[in-house]
Amino acid sequence: xxxxxxxxxxxxxxxxxxxxxxxxxxxxxxSYGLFWYKQPxxxxxxxxxxxxxxxxxxxxxxxxxxNFQKARKSANLVISASQLGDSAMYFCxxxxxxxxxxxxxxxxxxxxxxxLSVKP
Amino acid sequence: NAGVTQTPKFRVLKTGQSMTLLCAQDMNHEYMYWYRQDxxxxxxxxxxxxxxxxxxKGEVPxxxxxxxxxxxxxxxxxxxxxxxxTSVYFCASSSPGLAREQYFxxxxxxxxx
Numbered sequence: 362x363x364x365x366x367x368x369x370x371x372x373x374x375x376x377x378x379x380x381x382x383x384x385x386x387x388x389x390x391x392s393y394g395l396f397w398y399k400q401p402x403x404x405x406x407x408x409x410x411x412x413x414x415x416x417x418x419x420x421x422x423x424x425x426x427x428n429f430q431k432a433r434k435s436a437n438l439v440i441s442a443s444q445l446g447d448s449a450m451y452f453c454x455x456x457x458x459x460x461x462x463x464x465x466x467x468x469x470x471x472x473x474x475x476x477l478s479v480k481p
Numbered sequence: 482n483a484g485v486t487q488t489p490k491f492r493v494l495k496t497g498q499s500m501t502l503l504c505a506q507d508m509n510h511e512y513m514y515w516y517r518q519d520x521x522x523x524x525x526x527x528x529x530x531x532x533x534x535x536x537x538k539g540e541v542p543x544x545x546x547x548x549x550x551x552x553x554x555x556x557x558x559x560x561x562x563x564x565x566x567t568s569v570y571f572c573a574s575s576s577p578g579l580a581r582e583q584y585f586x587x588x589x590x591x592x593x594x
Binding site for chain 2: 365370392393394396398404405406408411413452454456458467468469470471472473474
């Protein structure tokens with residue numbers, strides 16, 4: 362079973378409108394972290410926002426906010442006031458903590474991404 | 482402060498040839514990672530390292546080897562390249578901790594013919 366599911370391969374949004382990108386996850390751990398990354402056409406991976414499983418409030422970073430619904434295991438990214446520069450691939454990722462090498466290590470597991478296109 | 486750098490940016494190999502991708506980071510991060518990105522597949526972890534001299538397998542390790550002789554460098558090797566290894570390869574690094582984001586390099590586009 363997929364650990365991270367992004368059900369929207371592609372989405373369109375009108376400039377200046379808000380858009381929600383969906384992400385659901387699967388874990389039996391109580392402690393985990395959720396990340397969103399942006400990949401513009403130039404190819405680099407840009408970190409956007411983080412939500413911890415124990416965080417009581419939804420994370421926000423400027424125009425980005427994370428709609429975290431723990432019981433539903435969803436971590437949707439909301440982009441307010443879309444701009445043309447928001448056109449990109451967006452990846453949701455999860456980190457679970459695994460014990461390794463006498464310490465702990467959590468690798469990121471990525472979803473397949475959503476391609477967002479902002480229309481002028 | 483260059484962050485994470487990758488060498489080379491592009492490479493074309495013939496089937497059976499070998500090559501090494503170099504990743505370097507100047508943020509003193511303990512953890513380093515190699516991913517591959519294929520269309521429609523997201524990023525998949527190949528190998529990772531939690532410290533100098535240590536490496537471990539990720540989700541798709543077959544056909545690759547890695548070494549972390551220095552804390553700042555993480556090398557990915559292909560001993561006998563195959564067309565299935567045509568992909569974009571990303572290196573990343575991070576500090577330990579649940580909330581620590583990974584910092585990514587610019588990627589290497591590899592084509593195996």
